Amino acid sequence: MGPYVPVNKFSTNGREPSDYDNQAMMIPDQIDDMGEKRILVEQDFAVVEVEPKDEESCAAERLHHLTKIVTQFQDHLRERASNHLGYPGNHNCSHYLALSTLLQFNINNAGDPFKESDHGLHSKKFEVGVLDWFAQLWGIDKDEYWGYVTNGGTEGNLHGILMGRELLPNGILYTSQESHYSMFKIARMYRMDCGTIASLATGEMDCNDLRDKLLINKDRPAIINVTIGTTFKGAVDNLDLVVQTLIDCGFSDNQFYIHCDAAISGFVVPFLKQVQKFTFKKPIGSVSISGHKFLGCPMPCGVLITRRRYIDLISRNIEYIASFDTTIAGSRNGHSPVFMWYVLNLKGWRGLEQDVQKCLRNARYLRHRLKKAGISSMLNEMSITVVFERPPDNEFVRHWQLQCLENMAHVVVMPHVTVEMLERFLSDLIRKRNTWYGKVQPPCLAEDIGICNCACPVHACKCKN
Numbered sequence: 001m002g003p004y005v006p007v008n009k010f011s012t013n014g015r016e017p018s019d020y021d022n023q024a025m026m027i028p029d030q031i032d033d034m035g036e037k038r039i040l041v042e043q044d045f046a047v048v049e050v051e052p053k054d055e056e057s058c059a060a061e062r063l064h065h066l067t068k069i070v071t072q073f074q075d076h077l078r079e080r081a082s083n084h085l086g087y088p089g090n091h092n093c094s095h096y097l098a099l100s101t102l103l104q105f106n107i108n109n110a111g112d113p114f115k116e117s118d119h120g121l122h123s124k125k126f127e128v129g130v131l132d133w134f135a136q137l138w139g140i141d142k143d144e145y146w147g148y149v150t151n152g153g154t155e156g157n158l159h160g161i162l163m164g165r166e167l168l169p170n171g172i173l174y175t176s177q178e179s180h181y182s183m184f185k186i187a188r189m190y191r192m193d194c195g196t197i198a199s200l201a202t203g204e205m206d207c208n209d210l211r212d213k214l215l216i217n218k219d220r221p222a223i224i225n226v227t228i229g230t231t232f233k234g235a236v237d238n239l240d241l242v243v244q245t246l247i248d249c250g251f252s253d254n255q256f257y258i259h260c261d262a263a264i265s266g267f268v269v270p271f272l273k274q275v276q277k278f279t280f281k282k283p284i285g286s287v288s289i290s291g292h293k294f295l296g297c298p299m300p301c302g303v304l305i306t307r308r309r310y311i312d313l314i315s316r317n318i319e320y321i322a323s324f325d326t327t328i329a330g331s332r333n334g335h336s337p338v339f340m341w342y343v344l345n346l347k348g349w350r351g352l353e354q355d356v357q358k359c360l361r362n363a364r365y366l367r368h369r370l371k372k373a374g375i376s377s378m379l380n381e382m383s384i385t386v387v388f389e390r391p392p393d394n395e396f397v398r399h400w401q402l403q404c405l406e407n408m409a410h411v412v413v414m415p416h417v418t419v420e421m422l423e424r425f426l427s428d429l430i431r432k433r434n435t436w437y438g439k440v441q442p443p444c445l446a447e448d449i450g451i452c453n454c455a456c457p458v459h460a461c462k463c464k465n
Contacts, residue, residue, distance in 0.1 A: 081416070085412070086403040096297075168255075176205040176206075224259070228262035265384075268360075362417060363379055377449075
């Protein structure tokens, strides 16, 4: 048996840290009190409890040690954020430092956001302000909606599908094969029958397959998840076509429920002109979005909006919290609504629109450069997700923190992604690619992203887009 090597807990997926580009430990070397370089190892992260001989000096020493480790972790995070391309998180978060004084308070939004609580340390007024903003964004009047600030997109999906199941207990959940993985987990948790719908090469739900499956199960209601920005290809399901398909198959309004998972593109689509909008003016039941993705809150959070008349199905009065139990979670993060309220006010509609336009522009730039370099790639309309051939080098993938699926990888062009960052990535990719593929050809992606987007020798000359 070989020697035990401590695992750096800052490494990716619990594996040994990458030595890519001389970053063997993922954290810059630190100089300790003896003037010697050191790196953080596993024992630095143990939670220890010792009886101090000199309580005051021991406390000071412990505080110094903890501060040093947190500072090193901050350096690590700063380095990782500078190369963060594949995951849908916005790392422009420095403006939130203005709210750091709130961390001295334990803020708990337990219970219904529209019901005051005897627990005085809550931020429900901020929460309702955020909810009103999203209700206006998604076209539903204040007296017709209900919602809350969640712990993320998955919780919003949990609540939205719960509404559908409570309204239609015998309903079948229909969701595309490119839906977020939480949908299939929800089906298992709620013990719901789930029909997986095929998707097009773009990642959009195939409504022909939806029609076929609806007709097979005409005797049972339909609970449909419509994705506004699929996880991997950034595709937007055609809500109008889904509704028309339901009508064509003979489903009346009381026989279907539509939930919109807008975690990724929920902040993009509303700011685009001449595109189909997802709105409560259409027959949808709920919408969920993530706050830590495009908006860039520094903690996972999100928003769920549904129709007020539905919430009585699950509402229960809880006397000892002096509120109603209407949410998935009991205690809820009271800081998140303040952070969301702050950035929505700080940026305003114009600032958010500028972020959207910047991301779309940079995504098109990346797609153009990949195509010019002869690399198979795809960018959907209304999307900030650029899909391209999967690099065969795991060190490269970890360094740029790319998400990969089969033969594909993607970059999600969030507001923190600059042209300079993309140039560094492209330069690295093109340089490394020359060594990855000698006489061996890059993979064909025609089936994954469409013939016209594939740059392999077979398809490169067949379609010019």
